[in-house]
Amino acid sequence: MLIVFIFFGIITISSLITPIKNGRIKEIAIICALISIGLYYGIRFAQGEPAWSPLNSLEEWMINSTPFNYNA
């Protein structure tokens, strides 16, 4: 299992090479943001704890305190 994580980690990092080569800062920033979010979720998943997800918390709030649900 760990091997698969390492393998996909290498591939994602390797996608940084071309933008660094031709110096596109915006792309590097976005890729780093994506990778950091991915790491956050990857680690939370590896440790088995739940992670914050916008959709989950939005719908939790809708169920508890708004009329917008069918409470089936």
Next chain:
Amino acid sequence: MKKLLKILCAAVTLCVILLSLGGCWSADEISHKAIILGISVDFADTPEKYLVTAQIARPSQLKASSADGENAYINISSEGVGVQAALHGFETQLSREIYTGHMELIIFSEEIARSGLTPVLDYFYRSSEARFSTPVIIAEGRAADLLDIQADLEQMPVSSILGTMSNQDSDIIMSGTTMGDLLREMVTEHSAVTLALFRVNGKRAAMEKAAVIKGDKMIGSLTIDQKQYELLAGGEYDEGVQVCKIADGKVASFRIMKCVTKHNLKYENGQFSADISVNITGQISGITFGGEEYTIRAREDLEQILRDFITRGINDMFSATKEINADIIGFNEMLRRKYPRDSKSLLENWDDNYRNFPISVSVAATLTGTGAVRERVK
């Protein structure tokens, strides 16, 4: 461009190595699998435990002719609190992993059927390997004995039981009720379903009765004839033989080729009633009495005999089912579908109302031929 090429090649080779290392999680060799063909579940001697017996095929013996004593199967049994625990017990005895992907038969003993099937069936319909289309049967006495019968024409007892069921199915009586049908009936309340009831006499298994399951408990059994009339009344009758015993020594048997059944439910001034019309076409297949008068010219009397016999059969089948108040034809479903609102009150306690639910039966029989011979050989 050159750099990209290098990365591409590196990535591909890395992927190949890692995939082969990390993969093969859920791959298990066929030769490391114990292929289970049939499972029988009994109450174990120690209370609260089940004795599960599994029939496992031995492929290498299959090719060799079974004459040299080595049968092509082995029966393993183990005890456990539930079916899952018992199946897990097999792992300790067997050299291979158990594989239920090809399971073709599930047998429960009558005691378990009478005490309730849900705790036992639960494992089967949750597991991803079992199929809803696996037939379920009930065994009188110990279910494990059914797995030890002598499989004369087949290589394995399970396939010989399946063989008898499929002949019966096409010929007269038993449609192999699958796990899916059983589940569907158990889910709809107040409805009942019939399963084949096998009994071991000597070295062979014979199917003489049909167990009636209501909810998830077995509440009684029907004889083979009653079961046949239930099929006639329910409209699931393909073809078969109907033997009418008029008096001692005088028997007429007919070959039924087509049977069209219509149920129409009536609801007048608060009173529900059902009218079943059965239209049978058949052939004379054997007469053991009578002289000149019972030939083709006497067709009307033979049809009359067949009509009376079937009407009486269906009526006493309904009276039998009303006794143990199991609505195996499924009138409650028909009523709910036809009169969803008005039948609500009746269906509330359908168990008692079924007892005095008026069912009228009208049978029409036409005989189209007398087999290969036109006249009766004196």
Next chain:
Amino acid sequence: MFQTAEENLNAIAAIFRDDSDFVAREFQLPSGGSGAVVFIDGLASPEIINDFILKPLMNDAPISIGEAAKLDTIEKAAEVILDGDTVVFLDGFTTAAYFNTKGFPSRTISEPQTETVLRGPREGFTESMRTNTALLRRKLKTPDLRIESLRMGKRTRTTVCLCWLDSIAAPDLIDEVRKRIDTIDVDAILGSGYVEEFIEDDPLSPFQTIGYSEKPDVVAAKLLEGRCALIIDGTPFALTMPFLFIENFQSPEDYSIRPLSASFLRLIRIISFPVTLTLPALYVALVNFHSELIPTALLYTIAAASEGTPFSAPLETAVMLLIFEILREAGIRLPKPTGQAISIVGALVMGQAAIEAGIVGAPVVIIIAFCAVASFVSPTVSDAANLMRWVLLLLGATMGGFGILLGVLSIYILLASTQSFGAMYLHPIAPLSLKELGDTVVRIPMWMLKTRPSALRPQDKNRRSDDPKPDFSGGISPYGAEQ
């Protein structure tokens, strides 16, 4: 160039430095002054030189050779000599003249070994470019068949002929090919493979995007559809561009046999590609992952067969596959092309022995043999299939049906997104055009074949006029019918 023939002669002799096959012959002109004839023995044919150049020069008669031109530099003279022509230096002239006296020996026209045909023309290209272009001219006797020759390779200076039909081929295709050929700066072009790798679209993809053929009628048919061909001096294989994936399954045989059987054969070729690609992977996936799909009786035979064998199913398949690859390669290296058949027979015998020895199960040998035979049905695509088969086997062994599904979809995407000189590779299937399926997946009769493949963007779309096929029934009344 110099004034006198002698200095010119010495200059060119300096270039060739007394090679054994370099011949220089001085002579005196009857009207005074000396001259020299220079040629390479073996490349130029001595009879033409003696009768048509030396004799007239000796007695002041005009030289009557068709192809002749002037030369002004010694280097060009050397280049021309190497082509097999003869150069004549005369006193008092600063330019020389060269005459076409090519006469080098070349193979006679024979039936190509790789593309054998039961019924249809049997002549194949040879190594000399002139005969090849001549063969092509005989097939396409139209004035708008352009044959443009270019020089490639600094050292080998091989001449390459780019041929196309002016009224059909798309002009931008020809410019594109010409542009790509000019970009090649390599010192040697010895075979068609060199050129192919330099100018093809997707160097890394295992599927070829440039077709090759040894038969002039096949090349002619492709030119008529709007492609262009590259005939390379010194190799019998002509390259045809652009190349579509469906051409792997079209064989010249199809157009000379009945349309129904031709369509049936073509469907078999098309089906054999996915079979040879996915069969071993499917077997491994079925046995290891989804064994509930196998009918129970077959499950027992497979289980019984693989009872005693030491290897696991994927390893066993991989070992057998490797053995068959080695045997196939050995079969090709055997002198005759029938070697391939021998290798398969050898393989089956070896497989049988392996089964008896209990190393391999019987089902595996059957599947691998069938898969190897299926790959011979369309040889041009079989080398790509061999590679892809291993990738799919790996995916099948690790992820089962799911892995194979991803693998097959990836191959489909790889094919669908490759282009060959601007033409979509999976032309009639990927961007689907139903009326083009006629000549590709199934061969409709000739008189229904009205248009050229639209992917090649031909200038003039239809092959024949639109009038329907005349109905000949009832033309001649059968004999003895007129009572």
Next chain:
Amino acid sequence: MSSVKITKWQMISVGVCYMIGAILHLSEVSATAGRDAWLMPVAGLIMFVPTAAIYCLLVKLHPQKCLYEINEQALGKTLGKVFTFLYMLFFFHICTLNTMQAEAFVSAYLLPGTPVIVCGLMMTAFCAFAIYRGLRAIIVIPFAFGIVSGAYLLFNFLQSVPQMRPEFLRPMLAQEPRVYLHAAHIEATVIYGEIIGLLTFAGMLEKKTKFSVCFIITMIISCLYLILVHLRERTLLGDLTPYVSFPSFGAVRMIGNVTGTLSRVESIYSLVMIAFSIFRVLITLWAVITALKQVFNLQSYTSLIIPAAALAAVYSMRIYASPNDSYIYGLNTTPFVWTVFTFIMPLITLVFAAARRLLTKMPTPNTSRKLPEQGAEPSGAEGF
């Protein structure tokens, strides 16, 4: 956008394959509507008509423009970018929801031993490869693949016909209207609403084909397909439907060995279903990446592909606490969240676009036919 030109039938085949990919969402609809689930696609389509009208009008007002360009053209630079970013989040959630459901399905039925994350990563790796090869390859998948698996689905349906019991469908329409409203709302937003993904490449249609024609044909074909799926589910499973986790797959498990040899056909059926949901993941991932390119207006998105795919795979593990939660939320709140994205936001874009169109046309007499003011108040059924 790139110079890819899409023909009419390619757009329709992409739309239909995209809709078939929603097969794993259908358990919510059959759970609410139960016996009459097979009528819900029609009810959902009727409730979907206002949204469909908005999409067609949006594309008509901005020919040859994709969703994101429409946003920027109609709403101006900044608000357009905000809307595109919200759409990107929406598409990202659809993509991860589908990955999660497909993963759970694969690891439950096809590869019991393989960890779920590996199935997810393999799926998104394939999607990354497809996007890397370009839109021309993605557009071409559905046609050839659709025909092969369409033929198999038909064969599978015919195979289950002998065991169908039509009487399970009766009594029809015997439940109270609130149930039908709820099921139609789910159908209109969660299943039909996600078709907004098609708008992201609606601009690449050829000149001569109109988007609304393709859109209507797609909706009709997918509605027919959904009816068939529910019909088979109900007639095979009867009252078992609420108990089975994947009803459309559970129905296939009921088929006995009708063809004699091939007895357990559901593995092939599940592979075909997974292929369609992978296609849906592919389209939504492509929409996310092009949205990123549009919002931060980068030159090329090729380097973004792999990180986005890897994030989709990892995030799909933790989008909900467990796959069953998605079923519960799918019943209750997801329809409302999806209504905002699939109905409200396009409605606002349309209002802006129409207003902008009127302003530009105001000085000159309005020669062209007066555009029907589409900003009609959503019909009662749609309300909360």
